[in-house]
Amino acid sequence: MSILITNIGELVGADAERWVIEDAALVIDGDRIGWAGPVAAAPAADEVVDAGGRAVLPGFVDSHAHLVFAGERAEEFAARMSGRPYAAGGIRTTVAKTRAASDDELRAGVRRLVAEMVRQGTTTIECKSGYGLTVADEERAVRIAAELVDEVTYLGAHVVPNGTDAADYVRLVAGEMLEACAPYARWIDVFCERGAFDADQTREILAAGRAAGLIPRLHANQLGHGPGVRLAVEYDAASADHCTFLSDEDVAALADSETVATLLPGVEFSTRQPYPDARRLIDAGAKVALATDCNPGSCYTSSMAFCVALAVREMRMTPEEAVRAATEGGARALRRTDVGHLRPGARADVLLLDAPSHIHLAYRPGVPQVARVWRSGLPA
Ligand code: NIG
Numbered sequence: 001m002s003i004l005i006t007n008i009g010e011l012v013g014a015d016a017e018r019w020v021i022e023d024a025a026l027v028i029d030g031d032r033i034g035w036a037g038p039v040a041a042a043p044a045a046d047e048v049v050d051a052g053g054r055a056v057l058p059g060f061v062d063s064h065a066h067l068v069f070a071g072e073r074a075e076e077f078a079a080r081m082s083g084r085p086y087a088a089g090g091i092r093t094t095v096a097k098t099r100a101a102s103d104d105e106l107r108a109g110v111r112r113l114v115a116e117m118v119r120q121g122t123t124t125i126e127c128k129s130g131y132g133l134t135v136a137d138e139e140r141a142v143r144i145a146a147e148l149v150d151e152v153t154y155l156g157a158h159v160v161p162n163g164t165d166a167a168d169y170v171r172l173v174a175g176e177m178l179e180a181c182a183p184y185a186r187w188i189d190v191f192c193e194r195g196a197f198d199a200d201q202t203r204e205i206l207a208a209g210r211a212a213g214l215i216p217r218l219h220a221n222q223l224g225h226g227p228g229v230r231l232a233v234e235y236d237a238a239s240a241d242h243c244t245f246l247s248d249e250d251v252a253a254l255a256d257s258e259t260v261a262t263l264l265p266g267v268e269f270s271t272r273q274p275y276p277d278a279r280r281l282i283d284a285g286a287k288v289a290l291a292t293d294c295n296p297g298s299c300y301t302s303s304m305a306f307c308v309a310l311a312v313r314e315m316r317m318t319p320e321e322a323v324r325a326a327t328e329g330g331a332r333a334l335r336r337t338d339v340g341h342l343r344p345g346a347r348a349d350v351l352l353l354d355a356p357s358h359i360h361l362a363y364r365p366g367v368p369q370v371a372r373v374w375r376s377g378l379p380a
């Protein structure tokens, strides 16, 4: 089954030399991109879709989300908006509700959020555990995530659960819990932050994760300065996420590494924190990605378009930089070469916008602009 999308006003991410091609066409061949080029040269296909001059982009790659949870924390958000600061401890509220939920309730919650993401143009989704914090509850979180998303991250080290000794918990996370979760996950993550896990604990957990075949990524420098970013680089993490409080040394370390700085501006929006300095990172030569961090505490948005708009307005990224960070940046943060672009051979994750260009994602914030989405070549 092949689909020709023709009369594309602006085709994004389909040509290695030119990120945007005008008056273009694209062929989906099964679950892959088969061809991209000028309308006049387009081959025939089983089905033809007329884009009517609108823009076609790679689906968004959301490389950071926490979707396996029960309940919500709207009251905590409201309190924050009237002045209470965000603290890592709120995670424990969600842990209690998540432990009390059935597998089917958790599964339904993940399904609902995945559907919400896909409707908004996200076609690759990463999801972390981290609201279980017992061997059985973390194991079920990664198991359910593995049923429903592309990339699964074991985040037993989200916070030390109430009533548990920190050193005992780190041993559990790096031992029995890791063993139970590793079969379902590709990644290991630690919330390296004051109030969560310190440098020594982070090292112990990342080293054990690596020995179990998982690849590190890190929650780093979200709430204050700290060792997270440099540990991410030292452990060759695929990504250091948040990067809100960075020293010159942190920026230089990222710039000099393959570790992607994943910026999550929805969090700063929802916690009233300063935005990360994207310009400083990009200008220094660091690789950046944008992701939602969709979770019930620090940021309950599933919209990559919202994150793109924030990145442009509040972080001084150009629309091109922001859309690239939300597509190829996310793919790099997940070490994926098959998504985040539309060059022939890519997975056919295609987004038809109800707008003539990618700029409209930031130019018309909050407006639904997704006309159609294909995921692996199938209408989503
Ligand atoms: O990425 N920072 C740690 N974890 C999440 C927040 C989780 C929560 O507050 O429930 C984050 O911001």
Ligand code: FE
Binding pocket: 064, 065, 066, 219, 293, 295
């Ligand atoms: Fe997070």
